[in-house]
Amino acid sequence: MTATTRRWAWAAVFLVTAGVVWAAPSDLAQEDYLEMFKKLMTGDQDEAFLDIEALLRCSPNATSGVFGMCLPLAHCANTGGVPAGTCAKGFGVCCLAQRTCGESTSYTHTNFVNPGYYGSDTGSGACTLTVNHANKNVCQVRLDFMELELAQPDTHGNCNVDFLTVTGGASSVPRICGSNSGQHMYIDVDPTCSALKVTVDRSVTPPDLRWWNIKVTQIPCDSEDRAPTGCLQYYTESSGYVKSFNFDHYNSFNRSVNSEIARLNYGVCIKPEEGYCGIMWERVTAFGNNAFTLSGNVQATDPTLVGTAGAGATGAACTTDYVIIPGGVDNNQNSADRFCGLGFPDSVTSTMKPFVMYVHTDADEYSDTANRGFGLKYRQITDCC
Ligand SMILES: [Ca+2]
Ligand SMILES: [Ca+2]
Structure with a gap:
């Protein structure tokens, strides 16, 4: 047989x-x-x-x-x-592949959880999931952080306490930490190369709470779900919200703390829907007035200005932490593609395809105070004239 x-x-x-x-x-x-x-x-x-x-x-x-x-x-x-x-x-049977530290998977769908999940994790050291290609037609892996709650970055904004890294892929992946439940990442993989490794590095002293459940999905090379190259994050709806990593830290309204993570450099891509010619990025007042605080000192700025374009900066004034919206035009018809400071225009529209926003943060947060990062709404538009 x-x-x-x-x-x-x-x-x-x-x-x-x-x-x-x-x-x-x-x-x-x-x-x-x-x-x-x-x-x-x-x-x-x-x-x-x-x-x-x-x-x-x-x-x-x-x-x-x-x-x-x-x-x-x-x-x-x-x-x-x-x-x-x-x-x-x-x-x-609905066959689940749930894996934890030191294990591997060849499934197209795997959940990588902390030891003792649903409880919190008290371990230390590297906890690695090895993702073997399910077949030779896998070109990308998507990580959905169903839950990812790790220690916050240090006072310089660097992820040096707990952090998540991804190695073995064909695209660069930033090191992240803090609260990232609901976020996701795409990683290009070369199906002829060795396995992808997803590692949660845990400090000896655990934070108050630390746990994770990461859905790991292997994406076929010819899948429509595959993100374009260069997109760490990829959104396929006509409208939605995009937040920086660790934006949702439970303590993000504590104005003395930086939530923004240093050393980020990645692209956020939006799949152009048929019939849409442009994209509009909007400030979200519901996220609080610190919903766009990328560079500067929040505590030293008039609170009624924080969050608005009046406390923001654009263009060459943005040198440390900023987002780039290629071809951006704000609601006052000012052209600018780089945005930073402590506020964002009511809206910024671009008709440049592909729809993308780049995120850059420098090596530390030492000179900034109470930066949270950004939470913006995007909406694809049909009227571009
Ligand atoms: Ca900053
Ligand atoms: Ca910085």
């Missing part, structure tokens, strides 16, 4: 022992599921393979942020997965 046949036999045994009811109406017939299981298990990666992965994706709990792959029970068990409920009309 060949390996392929043996795997297929496992599935057959499972299906028989599970006493599957075949008659339930659905978009997919039982033969379709069988065929998909077979292709997954044999590694038969034809063009339809991409669709199969999407069709077999499952979640045991829609709100948990945990995703798995619908597989025959035996195959899930043989590959180190954890079955969590049934799927495919009852003849597959």
